[in-house]
Amino acid sequence: MLEVRDVSVSYGAIKALHGVSLTVEQGQIVTLIGCNGAGKSTTLRAISGLVKPSAGSIHFEGKPVSRMPPHEIVRLGVVQAPEGRGIFSNMTVRENIDLGAFTRSDKHAIAADREKAMELFPRLRERISQNAGTLSGGEQQMLAIARALMARPRLLLLDEPSLGLAPQIVQTIFKIIRELNAPPPRGAGTTILLVEQNAHMALNIAHHAYVLEVGAITMQGPAAQLAASDEVRKAYLGGR
């Protein structure tokens, strides 16, 4: 579904990615783990078109997207809940959620999806007309995910959804990620590319995993296999 091939990205003189390749198959949860500054967010930004790769190519369902502007990539169904959430803080929760559906015009389906998002995050329903800036960190994260879902993503990019959240809320968020990915009767069957610091939980729910170190992929494989490998356990799972 998504093919990232030899992608390099530079911020001025700083080279953040040198030749990153990864593949996401339809229906999977793929996780990308790595230390701070490894280039995880940069990879997602490149996929979303928010930064332009200096080399390499990105294909979504066979279509080259590395030269498309971000708003067109969203229309293809690649939607990101960005790092630090990027919610619109001076707007209400409701307005934020509706902006998630900006690319759509089917009013009834939007209303139905809004209802679904509220069922997923009952907390948001209670806060529906509150300014998004006044939500707690966890609530903002829920809002960011709900907003991304409103675009009906075919590929959902999540950048550290558990960042700074209490363990209990992290559990909830991961449960929702798994539900979203579950095939139709139970979930939406959404394909997910998940960037996480919390490698333990990420490897737990993912099908496939990539390890990114200073701008390059150093390891990849089925998530369970990576979780069992010595290097990963030492570097990302706290040893033992």
Place this chain on the structure above:
Amino acid sequence: MLPLLIGLVFAAVMQLVVKPNIGDYPAKLVLDIGIAISLAVSLTMVNGFTGQFSMGHAGFLAVGGYAAGIVTYYGSQRIWGDRATHGGILSGRPLAIDPATLPLVGHGDWLFLAALVVGGLVAALLGFLVGLPSLRLKGDYLAIVTLGFGEIVRVMIQQTNATLKPQDIAWEEVYPALPRPAGVEAVASYAFDVIDPATKLGRTVYQAVSDTPAWDVLTHVGGSLGFTGIPKYTSLFWVYIVASITIFAAFRLKQSTFGRAFLSIREDEVAAEAMGVNTTRYKVWAFVISAFFAGVAGGLFAHTLGVGLSAETAGFLKSFDIIIMVVLGGLGSISGAVIAAVVVTVLPEALRDIPQYRLIIYALALILIMIFRPKGLLGTHEIWDRAVWKRVRRRGGSEPGKAKGGSSP
């Protein structure tokens, strides 16, 4: 539609009931306020809604004013052979005409309406041309470029030619090749200075007003002397109908999906782009719409009694006045912009006896506002929002509108 109808009635009442009862001087002040409201609210669409800091709003005001002025000045000449007002009661009754026979809306009013629309469209086109390249810039850079735009307009206006005034010229002089019809002595004509290609010397040629195509008069708008002699159509009715439409448009914008895109750009441009908002396109749209209303307000300004339309209209000082209104009212607040437009227009009048302190008091007021209300009087809220009143009641407490998202570690 209902709000527009209310606006129409309000504007008519301002002209027909309020104006006759408040005297000339207060009426002029009320008129200035109305134009200021249109200007402040139109700038709010860019600086407030999309959060782009444009500093050349007076450029659009001036361009709209000149374009509208050309339409009525030269149009009037062409249609009626003079440059008097041919309006009805709603655009202020001309003294010479018997009030009983005067219609509510005269033929001249339609010309004026057309002029306002032309002024708005020309300004909007310019907004597009300026917006397209400059909105790829951010923050200070955009501010500087738009500031430069206003100055460019100012200088270009200064380079224009003197206003054309028709004179009665002997038939033979205007039409040397045509036989003179019986009874015709002279032809109303414009004088053009041309360079004779043979002798390289300047000479004056005369062209009948009725033969002069519109594009020949475009550059004759007075140059550094200012554009004088524009018929004075602007009345409280016109000013407040435009103000009503501007405010109405701003509110509709703020509540529509289209306008939400503007607001999302102000809140977080990257997130907006990630939601599928084509930010460049919407920023240009904001510029175009804002410039349109500024241009219409410019048309009103140009046709106001006692106003001299000149290059200075496009200058930085005028832009600064409008920016102050928007910042004072709270970037993004329509009602805030309206309130600030009233205050900023009335304040200098209140300080008329001590004009030398005007700028000092301005600066002081701004500094105080920035210290005590860094987001302006109303922030991004409207005056009837609960958040505003909560904040007023709990002064010194936490400000609900102020908290920013994404503050976790």
